[in-house]
Amino acid sequence: MFHTSNYNGTKEQQYGLVKKQLAALIEGEPNRIANLSNASALLGQFLDRINWVGFYLVEGSELVLGPFQGLPACVRIPFGKGVCGTAISERKTIRVENVNQFPGHIACDAASQSEIVIPLIKNDTVIGVLDIDSPELNRFDEQDEKELNDFVQVLLKHL
Known part of the structure; x- marks a missing residue:
């Protein structure tokens, strides 16, 4: 993606900075698409070793593609x-850890x-999902999971 090395310190400190950046970007903006777009762009810039984030x-009984960074994706x-x-x-x-071992995995990007x-x-109320893919096996660890859940909580305050 667009990973930059502007994020220094521990993984926790880096995630702390990206959460502050998210809050600053979406504070006071009521438009959901604008906020999701900036959130996906921010994660696309921040996270290394990923190939899709969005x-x-x-919508009804299915998920429909929203704002993202990466190659074209499955729509529904x-x-x-x-x-x-x-x-x-x-x-x-x-x-x-390995999408090829997940039953019924939908491969939008091989x-x-x-x-x-x-x-x-x-x-x-479930309004959607944040989805992040990596071309590496086992790219995301427990700390990524915790920090990304915290990122989503910051985002939800403004949706």
């Missing part, structure tokens, strides 16, 4: 299908090897 939004994903649809159905973050999907839940 959002799918709930039914609930319960693939990593994104499973994260929505189970209402929990799913971190997959280069993707690992993935993390975080549901966007506001006022007990």
Whole structure:
């Protein structure tokens, strides 16, 4: 992607900075698409070793492609299908070390090897997911999962 080395310090400090940047970018902006666009661009710049980052939004009983950074992607994903649809159905973050071993994985980009999907839940309503893919196996660890969940919480305050 567009990874820059402007982020110094520990992984925790780097994520802290990106969360502050997100809050500054979306503070006072009511438009959901604008905020999701800036959030995906910010993560695309911040995270290294990824090939796709973006959002799918709930529409009826499926997820529809929202703002993202990366190659063109699958447009619609039914609930319960693939990593994104499973994260929505189970209402929990799913971190997959090897997507080829995930039952029913939907391969939008054959280069993707690992993935993390975080549901966007506001006022007990699931509104979408944050989806991040990597061309490396086991790219995302427990700390990435925690920090990205915190990132989503910052985002949800402004959606």
